[in-house]
Amino acid sequence: MGSGKVPATTARVRAPTPRTAVHQTGSGGRCSRVSCSRVLCPRVVAAAPIVVFMMVVLQANASGAMSGLRTPNRNELGRIATIEKCATKQLHVHYQRAVSVATVTYVTLAYTNVAAARCAISGWPLIVAIDNTGRSRTATHTGMLPTFQPELKNESRAPGVPTVVLRHGQSAYSFLAADGVYPNSSKRCPSYVRLLVSPPHNRQNATLSGWVASRLNGFIPACNHPVVSQVLPASDVRLFN
Numbered sequence: 001m002g003s004g005k006v007p008a009t010t011a012r013v014r015a016p017t018p019r020t021a022v023h024q025t026g027s028g029g030r031c032s033r034v035s036c037s038r039v040l041c042p043r044v045v046a047a048a049p050i051v052v053f054m055m056v057v058l059q060a061n062a063s064g065a066m067s068g069l070r071t072p073n074r075n076e077l078g079r080i081a082t083i084e085k086c087a088t089k090q091l092h093v094h095y096q097r098a099v100s101v102a103t104v105t106y107v108t109l110a111y112t113n114v115a116a117a118r119c120a121i122s123g124w125p126l127i128v129a130i131d132n133t134g135r136s137r138t139a140t141h142t143g144m145l146p147t148f149q150p151e152l153k154n155e156s157r158a159p160g161v162p163t164v165v166l167r168h169g170q171s172a173y174s175f176l177a178a179d180g181v182y183p184n185s186s187k188r189c190p191s192y193v194r195l196l197v198s199p200p201h202n203r204q205n206a207t208l209s210g211w212v213a214s215r216l217n218g219f220i221p222a223c224n225h226p227v228v229s230q231v232l233p234a235s236d237v238r239l240f241n
Helices: 042-065 074-081
Strands: 017-026 029-038 090-101 104-113 119-120 126-129 136-138 163-168 170-177 192-198 207-210 218-221
Touching: 017 192, 090 119, 090 207, 104 163, 163 170
Parallel strands: none
Antiparallel strands: 017 029, 090 104, 104 170, 119 163, 126 136, 126 192, 192 207, 192 218
């Protein structure tokens, strides 16, 4: 009978054969093969696009809520991305209006597309203001609230920093403010005699006189650094006469 021991046997467990999933990537019709288990493969392949899409939607909605702007859809984002940024040579940079309220002078700057092609503008212009003593000051970037609140059609929310697409003849606007008195002195302020205005994302500038007609009919005061807002579409702002 022997020793009574049963000889050990080695059991070979065969791993399940991986299942190959085929999915299309890109618009060129190319396919890639991804190996995964029989159980997980259908779920992973089916769920991945949904998860990615939901993440994009959630991030876009969160960004839109923070900026106070409507979230563009995919088609709009694609169209904007393919439009060239507005170059200085494509724009007629000019004053739309200026007025003094109390001790502050407010100036509306217009950026009009004079080219045949559409272009996109977004952000803050670079403005260097030169006064009659030869001193130059760079305008400080600021938001619309509270400095330019009356200029907004909706005064209750900040407009964010939109991308404005301009067709030929259309304009976008930013706003500049300059103090007309010194804080602790009765000394008369100098005047800005020239403004060098570079539209957003441009090095080339347009030169404007410091004299503004409209309701101001005078030079922009130069008691302190001017401040300037971001560029906004005509649909967001009030354009007073």
